Amino acid sequence: MLHLRLLTPADKTDDVVRLIEKTVGTTHLVVLPGAARNPVGDLVLCDVAREAGDELIGALRAFGLDKTGSIAVENIDLSLSERADKAEEEAPGEGADAVLWEHLADATQEESTLSITYVAFLTLATMIAACGVVLDNAILIVGAMAVGPEFGPLAGLSTALVQRAPRLALRSLMALLVGFAVAMAVTVGFSWFMDVADLFSKAQLESERPNTSFVYAPDAFSFVVAVLAGIAGTLSLTSAKSGALVGVAISVTTVPAAANAAVALSYGDTSQTAGSTNQLLLNLLGIVLAGTLTLLAQKWLWAERRNRGRPFVRQKPR
Structure with missing residues (x-):
């Protein structure tokens, strides 16, 4: 109620x-x-x-x-x-x-704001993920995924596309582009600092990393998982099941891919930089596509149910 x-x-x-x-x-x-x-x-x-x-x-x-x-x-x-x-x-x-479209638009607009807090969380998540990829530590990767706030703008972009709200779409897109650009730029500097402190090394980055090598090697499963996570995340927002968002956050490799691209860039490893960037873009595309199609499906199904089911208007007031 x-x-x-x-x-x-x-x-x-x-x-x-x-x-x-x-x-x-x-x-x-x-x-x-x-x-x-x-x-x-x-x-x-x-x-x-x-x-x-x-x-x-x-x-x-x-x-x-x-x-x-x-x-x-x-x-x-x-x-x-x-x-x-x-x-x-x-x-x-x-x-x-049921989808409360006004509530969804308001919630995604708030989550899509390019604020200092949003950029700080995304930057910190990317730096944590940078430590995870260099150390080949899956726990740090999962932690970074959970900290990253990028699903908000992605959901905002999907909502804007369905609702035909160009202002929300622009706000969400700016939050994604500027947020990841700042996070990756700061992570490049962080990587240089960690290298000077002898905590990061190019040898670690280019060694065999069985736990984290997937972040710079995109394949069909990357897109499939992103699509499934996009559907789950959208359903969790529209049905007020916010607890499911944590599972969505640790299902996609947006933040780890951005971190690996930044660390690889700091060492001039263009191969890993390109692979990680492709992984990042593939995940972002999969989530937005899935979120948009899910919202369109919910909108159509609810309209059909409303037309075929019981009316919203009482015949006699109470």
Whole structure:
């Protein structure tokens, strides 16, 4: 279930209440006239089944409530109510299959911001991965994958392509390009420093590395794994199963490939630099392609279910 907190201008409150009452899957409606002070208006509260949430939020935005008032949405972790149970039964489809497009766009936009924190995490992850590739240490590689924040902009790019949002697409693309460019440039300097400190050496980089040689040797499996990870990551975002994102993060070799390319570049090893760059690009392409196709499939399937299933509008208000 979702909890909606709405600030409505007094002249729109009746329309908003009627909309909520006729929307299947809503319950626990509360209206507090004159409770809002900034902006001035009424406070309307209600709960809605997740599978009916996107339809209701879209209708509220059509009223212009996001401009004249406010629409706040929260997840309800626990609701002990027979009315809530009945509302979920009435709503068409399953909550786990529903996509809240407004929430997805907002979340991916936040994760796709080119901030100091984002660049810092990506740089630190790349430096950790650099230690992993030189030492041929799989544990460090896995740790670097988990630290890397690059899935946010990748998901943002997929969302932007589906929603036809060029501004979000540009923001996500800039976060990816600038983030990896800065991370790899800093890692080149880090590699030089570690070489001077006699902690890295070209011999280590070019020796047999059974645990990490895959990062500069892309093959068909690289693309297959990236596609599967992209599907899993997108589903985890749209179904609010955020715990699955950790598994997605350690399934793809974006950060390790960037790290290996940076270390190889610092030693002038063009062969490993090219191979690692190809691995990086292959993974990025696979994730974006899979994420975009997954979102398109979810959008189509939900539209089909909505058209064939139960309506979103009650015949008689409660």
